[in-house]
Amino acid sequence: MKVSIITATFNSKSTIESCIQSVVKQTYQSIEYIIIDGNSSDTTLDIVKQYQLNYPHVTFKIISEPDNGIYEALNKGIAKATGAIIGFVHSDDVLASKTILSEIAYAFQNKDMDGLFGDLQYVSQSNANQVIRYWKSQSFQPKLLKEGWMPAHPTLFLKREIYEKYGNFDTSYKIAADYDFMLRILKEETLKFTYMPQVITNMRVGGMSNRSIKNIFQKTKEDYRAVTSNKVGGLLSVLRKNTSKIKQFIYK
Template sequence: MKITLITATYNSETSIKTCIESVLSQDYPEVEHLIIDGVSTDSTLNIVKDFLKKHDHITLISEPDQGIYDALNKGISKATGEVIGFVHSDDFLASENVLSEIASQFEKKKCDGVYGDLEYVDKQNTNKIMRYWKSCPFTLKLLKKGWMPAHPTLFLKQEIYKKHGIFDQNFKIAADYDFILRIFKDQQLNFIYLPMVITKMRTGGASNRSLKNVITKSKEDYKALNKNQIGGWSTLFIKNVSKLSQFYKK
């Protein structure tokens, strides 16, 4: 089973090396790594090209795009793996057996998707855990409680994108939440929770970078809830409040 990992980059010179090295360290052999760059103007492309010289499973596409969801959609369209996952340029896989554990779940459980836990780490000191997103086994009623898996930990069969489509670019920050609601409400699909840290994410992502972005994210989350007929303001409130527990030690 080949796993395609998609990384969207733009001026990511401070983090892209760690991201790529975390993929290269995996003990799972069947990996395709697509790096979709938005024409970076720093040294990102030079760093990636150095890896390309030694690793033929890495593919670089650098061209103008309309933001991260456009880049991720491009990656999905070019993916050749049976399973697709994302490793954002500021993120890295938590351990060398992440992909082998995920592949094992797909093979043993015959599932459509696998997700796990996520650690937010300090931007400079990645050994320092700032927030811990511990997930749980999925049930449909969780969606109305504002639940979602951490999107960077979510790996899906390619067929799901063919069935449910790609990221809706009408959302600037919450297209991942809209997509998750779209697929998790499909009761024909089977999702497995893998209780291990899949991804480590540096703090300072787009959705919480400023108060303006937090407000925009909340508005878009509400729009996604309405679009998918999952819930309303109460669901959004519970969703935001539930994040507070992530700041306590696991």
């Protein structure tokens, strides 16, 4: 079972190496690694191409061209993916262990499911071993959507046909297209999702959605649009979604 991993990059020289290492050093062998670069002007591509040479057992697909943001880049990656399973490792993130893709592939092979998600750790920008927040997820129940619950998107792995049937990221969203997409599929009663109770991804703090007050306001507006357009909640759902993150600073 081939697993396609997609990474979107743009001038990511400070973090891309640790990101790539977490993918190419997996114990799982059938990996297709798709890197969509937004025409970086730094040494990001040089680093990527060096790893392509050093790890020939991993199938690299590299595209570097201007784009209109991360969601367009991720959509390009999905279009290029040929694996049975698709997951994302953003350029600031790392997979939590060398065996995690083997464990994910095993779960897909042995369980009747369309998608899998797990826990996520937010770590310091300067020290990836320093945990800032712990996103502890839980088994999925449809009623949770109205309560503002969502899995951590970087931990979500899906069968490729889910994207073929339900579409990609809506690029009219600038910050919350991942939330909109997850609501789109999670509300479908015919789909089956499994919770893996362990850390799948370590994410460096400082993401776009929380980078400024303006971005937080923009994300709140987009979250409200997502829950209402998908008919899974309203303003109370968005408020619960935001306040539920407080416990992530306590549980470590």
